[in-house]
Amino acid sequence: MNRQSSPYLKAALLTMALALLGFFFITQLDAMRAGELRAAVDELRMQSEAERMLYFYSQVMGDDSGELCGYLSSTAKAKADRAWALSEKIGFYEKSNIVNADYEKIKGQYYLANAALYLNMRAMGKYCGSLPYDTVLFFYRTRQDCPECRAQGGVLDSLRPSHPSMQVFAFPIDSDYDFVNVFAKRHNLASVPALVVNDQVVLVGLTDAQSVEAHLSKQAP
Amino acid sequence: MDGKKTEHRRSTIHIPERRELAIIGMAVLALSVFVFLSISYQLIFVAYTLLSLFIFCSYLILWLEGAKEEISPPAPPRWPHATVIVPSFNTGDTIFDCLAACKKMKYPGTFDILVVDDGSTDGSYEKLAKMEGITLLRNEKNRGKASALNYAIRHAKGEIVACIDSDTYPREDVLGKAMPHFFDDERVASVVVFVCVNKPRSLLQRVQEIEYWISFGFFFKTIASIDGLYVTPGPTALYRKSVLDSMGGFDEQNLTEDMEIALRMQKHGHKIRACHETMVLTEVPCELRKLFRQRLRWYRGGVMNILKHVDLFFNPKYGDFGLFILPTTLGSGFFAALFMAWTLMSLGRNFVDWSLPFTYNFSAGLSATVAGMGNGLVTFQSAWILGMFTLAIWAYFLIKSFEISGEKPQRRHIVPLIFMLWVYPLFIGFTFLVAYIYELFGVKYKW
Numbered sequence: 198m199n200r201q202s203s204p205y206l207k208a209a210l211l212t213m214a215l216a217l218l219g220f221f222f223i224t225q226l227d228a229m230r231a232g233e234l235r236a237a238v239d240e241l242r243m244q245s246e247a248e249r250m251l252y253f254y255s256q257v258m259g260d261d262s263g264e265l266c267g268y269l270s271s272t273a274k275a276k277a278d279r280a281w282a283l284s285e286k287i288g289f290y291e292k293s294n295i296v297n298a299d300y301e302k303i304k305g306q307y308y309l310a311n312a313a314l315y316l317n318m319r320a321m322g323k324y325c326g327s328l329p330y331d332t333v334l335f336f337y338r339t340r341q342d343c344p345e346c347r348a349q350g351g352v353l354d355s356l357r358p359s360h361p362s363m364q365v366f367a368f369p370i371d372s373d374y375d376f377v378n379v380f381a382k383r384h385n386l387a388s389v390p391a392l393v394v395n396d397q398v399v400l401v402g403l404t405d406a407q408s409v410e411a412h413l414s415k416q417a418p
Numbered sequence: 419m420d421g422k423k424t425e426h427r428r429s430t431i432h433i434p435e436r437r438e439l440a441i442i443g444m445a446v447l448a449l450s451v452f453v454f455l456s457i458s459y460q461l462i463f464v465a466y467t468l469l470s471l472f473i474f475c476s477y478l479i480l481w482l483e484g485a486k487e488e489i490s491p492p493a494p495p496r497w498p499h500a501t502v503i504v505p506s507f508n509t510g511d512t513i514f515d516c517l518a519a520c521k522k523m524k525y526p527g528t529f530d531i532l533v534v535d536d537g538s539t540d541g542s543y544e545k546l547a548k549m550e551g552i553t554l555l556r557n558e559k560n561r562g563k564a565s566a567l568n569y570a571i572r573h574a575k576g577e578i579v580a581c582i583d584s585d586t587y588p589r590e591d592v593l594g595k596a597m598p599h600f601f602d603d604e605r606v607a608s609v610v611v612f613v614c615v616n617k618p619r620s621l622l623q624r625v626q627e628i629e630y631w632i633s634f635g636f637f638f639k640t641i642a643s644i645d646g647l648y649v650t651p652g653p654t655a656l657y658r659k660s661v662l663d664s665m666g667g668f669d670e671q672n673l674t675e676d677m678e679i680a681l682r683m684q685k686h687g688h689k690i691r692a693c694h695e696t697m698v699l700t701e702v703p704c705e706l707r708k709l710f711r712q713r714l715r716w717y718r719g720g721v722m723n724i725l726k727h728v729d730l731f732f733n734p735k736y737g738d739f740g741l742f743i744l745p746t747t748l749g750s751g752f753f754a755a756l757f758m759a760w761t762l763m764s765l766g767r768n769f770v771d772w773s774l775p776f777t778y779n780f781s782a783g784l785s786a787t788v789a790g791m792g793n794g795l796v797t798f799q800s801a802w803i804l805g806m807f808t809l810a811i812w813a814y815f816l817i818k819s820f821e822i823s824g825e826k827p828q829r830r831h832i833v834p835l836i837f838m839l840w841v842y843p844l845f846i847g848f849t850f851l852v853a854y855i856y857e858l859f860g861v862k863y864k865w
Contacts, residue, residue: 204476204479204480204483205476205479205742207475207479208472208475208476208478208479209472209475211475211478211479212468212471212472212475215471215475215804215807216468216471216804218807219803219804219806219807222803223800223801223803223804226800226803227800292460293460293800293801294800295460295464295800295801296800
């Protein structure tokens with residue numbers, strides 16, 4: 198190296214050192230966030246497992262006192278809300294993530310837990326005779342850009358405060374998970390965004406708040 | 419980053435035809451959509467940050483390895499006669515203060531002042547004609563600054579000519595301090611003087627004040643230390659007349675003739691030195707619209723001269739100048755423009771996200787917007803950590819720039835600095851983008 202080029206060599210080394218330091222911090226940050234998500238998803242899965250265990254218990258033991266229904270319906274909302282909030286967090290953390298490769302796995306675990314929560318809620322309707330909630334299945338797309346899907350998410354978000362009984366369960370239709378495809382096939386969904394209200398009403402395409410509202414059976418108090 | 423003003427009608431860029439604008443807009447949009455959808459913004463961000471980190475580190479090392487030294491060459495064996503050239507076109511507002519400052523200059527040798535009126539119509543010529551102590555030349559028709567300068571150079575008696583813009587006020591010691599640099603090395607063909615902003619009033623001017631300290635202070639000092647100056651800023655630059663004569667003077671067809679002449683000097687093996695022991699004060703645009711027009715001309719001139727002297731780029735024959743300075747100064751504008759295009763696309767996409775729900779339900783739009791913004795604020799992008807290093811090095815440059823300009827950082831600098839960090843780059847990047855688009859599609863200047 199001649200004298201002239203040495204400052205740039207030094208600069209390149211300095212840049213590399215700083216970049217390594219930067220990537221070390223980035224790795225730490227990304228790992229911290231992924232860890233936080235993993236813990237939250239684990240928690241969610243445990244809760245849905247516990248719920249399912251209670252249904253199983255009632256089936257095996259033949260408990261029909263109604264106590265169980267009261268207990269389950271009182272805790273279901275908090276769980277579904279937490280699941281919804283977690284999905285947003287996963288989305289934002291994933292967007293800012295650079296080095297962590299665990300997100301597919303975290304998302305898979307999350308969808309599984311969310312699907313279990315949805316089925317538990319439907320089961321509650323069957324087992325207890327009536328369901329104090331409106332369930333909304335929301336299908337969107339992740340592999341291709343889908344502004345309408347994001348807009349639909351916004352519409353659902355806006356309905357949440359005025360309709361506390363509405364519970365939204367969101368799934369990407371282009372995922373590799375069989376259970377999502379089974380859900381979608383049941384309603385012959387071909388395009389997104391799509392909503393399935395109370396397992397009966399299918400709304401395909403971006404649906405505005407009034408139209409969603411019209412199909413909710415538990416009206417706002 | 420040359421220092422010319424929009425004082426000549428010939429340099430004024432006119433808004434192109436609507437049809438042209440529409441075609442450009444559509445082409446850029448199509449291109450950006452394609453690029454944006456194929457590469458993630460985050461990847462671009464990381465690549466751009468690493469590139470700027472390297473450039474910043476290089477300047478840091480160059481600064482620490484010599485540029486920081488104070489340069490004041492010893493008094494020369496003789497003080498050559500100097501001719502101060504002030505071109506003027508309808509500059510009645512500033513030229514009389516400028517000439518007063520020029521006359522007050524103290525110089526151990528002798529100097530004369532040559533004013534070229536480039537066909538003024540504001541009555542300044544008539545007033546100048548009555549003035550004593552200057553030689554007045556006149557172009558009947560307005561022919562542009564470069565032409566006026568060439569005209570004056572042909573009539574200049576000095577061995578050294580000092581070209582001073584008519585809205586620039588030199589300090590008393592400018593000639594005395596700049597002249598010794600010519601005797602430091604016989605290849606020195608030009609000496610540029612530290613340009614600062616005269617009496618900044620508006621926020622925009624105060625932002626430019628700091629920008630000038632950094633650009634003409636820190637960066638010029640560093641670039642000059644490796645003989646890499648690529649522009650001899652219009653506000654004030656001294657030239658060896660024999661060199662100008664041998665090179666045929668300024669390029670009269672150029673938007674930024676002060677950059678063109680510097681590139682040509684570099685090509686011919688001449689040296690350009692920077693004098694930071696004194697300064698000149700210049701007027702800067704007070705409105706965003708005027709600043710945009712000024713910068714658009716600088717950056718278009720930059721693109722024009724890159725194309726004209728493309729053989730200098732990455733040419734090992736020109737050492738640091740060709741391999742590092744040119745690509746990182748003139749060339750970096752290209753990256754700034756590209757990065758800006760991506761950023762705009764990213765913002766546009768977020769905007770669509772936020773605004774689409776409005777079309778279905780107002781309250782939905784509102785809540786989605788608030789939620790989106792809230793999450794955007796708390797979600798700290800991992801890649802920003804790299805940006806922190808660049809920011810830290812920049813802060814060091816800033817401190818050094820204050821030292822060079824002899825200013826102490828004060829509370830009144832805080833607001834302009836905040837603007838400079840988070841708003842001004844968007845403006846500069848956007849102007850670069852427009853300049854590249856205009857040059858790419860050959861949008862005409864008004865000549």
